[in-house]
Amino acid sequence: MSKKIIIHIGRHKSGTTSLQTFFSCNKEELISAGIYYPEIGTRDGAHHLISELILDRTVKGVSISDVLKENLMSRFLNEITSVKEEYILISSEGFQNISPSIVRKTFQEFEVYIVVYFREQLSYLKSSYQQEVHATNLCCDILEFEKTFKVNFLEFYHEWEREFGKKNVIVRIFDRRYLVNSDVVDDFFVSILNEKFSLFPSVKQPSLDVFTTNLSLSGRCLSFKLRFNKFFPVRQNIPNYLYYYLAKFSEKEKNINYVPDDLVNELIEKYRESNLMLMDELGLDKSFFEISKPDTFQELNLLGPKQFLKIFLEIIAVENRFKECLSRFYSYSQEPFDGIRKLVFCDNINLDSISYIYFCVNGVDVPVMDMCFFISNELWITNDNFKLVSSVKLRFDDSIFVELAEIDGVNS
Known part of the structure; x- marks a missing residue:
């Protein structure tokens, strides 16, 4: 009997970090239920090194057969074939960027199941924008960011369904109203491992902090980071600790609606039909994926120099190393x-x-x-x-x- 591989491919901003933290912290409990979560190829508890290697090589025209011969892939495949567990669980949202046919060829010796969580497009756009500003030097507004944001979930689903079949592509909706216990981890373990595969691992709750929960910015902190990105020298690396402290400060900020009404209406029109068709194909209630109009619009502006300095000094008060950035601004x-x-x-x-x-x-x-x-x-x-x-x-x-x-x- 061939081993069964469950590949959790994301998508981004749908609780992936929480799930990967759980998988990584509960390896022994998963093994006791017949599920193996590989060690090789992981970074921050997820198999990003594997997905990044496959994507990088295949985009450059390297054949998948040659990719499988590379040291990392060879060791990874040897690890998952040598263990006694029947089920192998792999997780990296990097797989969502790889052609499904490449993923199928990579794991052609296995029975593969794809698990993906979809998040309603407006919420997905806003969360992705905030995370990109937080983690990189992005300084454009959300209107510019949306131009690169393509999220037709019906097309995405069909691409994976064609390669793996409808029964082997498992779609869940990332919305607290529809997740088991309003929690993505409970949802994965109950709706997927328990109900789909009849696997019942006993899991423990790991301690999560802002490094693992992958918080997005909001309020003043989002405006601060936009100004920081605008004026920070492109050739220099942004200090890692800034990510941590802005996330901590952001916990107290109000999450305003800064998405203009015209863009909201555009998203609703752009994805209404494909969302309804996807829900129909999956046999889900059509209300699951409705894009609802948010609260009153509030423009998101860059902080002025005074407010920018105020937050700057607040961060320096708890992290003195941040003084090194002061001279750049x-x-x-x-x-x-x-x-x-x-x-x-x-x-x-x-x-x-x-x-x-x-x-x-x-x-x-x-x-x-x-x-x-x-x-x-x-x-x-x-x-x-x-x-x-x-x-x-x-x-x-x-x-x-x-x-x-x-x-x-x-x-x-």
Whole structure:
């Protein structure tokens, strides 16, 4: 009897991280129920190294037979064929990006079942956008992001059904109203492992933190990260700890509806027919996948320099290493110009929002707003008393001020 492989392919933003954490933390319990969750090819508890290898090689034109000979794949396949368990459970949302025919050829020696969770497109779009802003340097608005967002689930389902058959492609709806106990982990274990395969592992609840729950940003934190991404040097790596602290701060933020009504209506029209056809094919209630209009629209704007600095200082208060980023957002350079002293501020600084500018001369902070003039983000001053300036400070109000770093070519 050939082994049965259950491949959980996502999709993204449908509780994948929670499921993978559970699988990884409950390996012994899964084994006791006859399910093996492979160790080789995992990263952060999921088989991302396997899906990424297959996608990378096949996109480059490498045949699947040659991919299977590579060291990682060879060891992975040897692991799952050598264990005594009848069921092999594999999980990585990276598989959703691979051609189903390639996945079938990869596991052609096995009886394969595909498990996928679909999330209603508006919620999916918003969550994906927030996560992309959070984890990368994306700084476009959601209208631009949506242009690259293709989520026709009917077409996606048909691609997998053609390769594996209707009985072997298991679709669940990622919506708390329809998940078992409103929980994706309970849903997977009850609706799939228990009801579909008659497997009953006894599982334990792992301890989850923001590293494993993969929180999206909201409120001020989303606006902060958008501004951070806009002005952070592209060639530099964003500190990993920023992901952690913004997620923690975001837990207290209100999740507003910033998706414009026109885009909401466009999504409803674009996917209404295909969603209804998918529900009909799967024999599910058509209300399962309705895109409902959200609350009143509230525009999502980049934070201004003052509010941006306020959150910056809040993060520094709990993570001192974040100070290293401050100079990239609050800095200036000096340029001589015909006897006139010219200070050029970095792009993040909007001089219109500043209440006071101070030059530190001989240890004394001297206000200079009334002694200079501004052109764009440049400060010009002719007063000879300021030839020995040791530092420059900005004050946004009575409580928020920052000392600028002097660097060469602030916007280079």
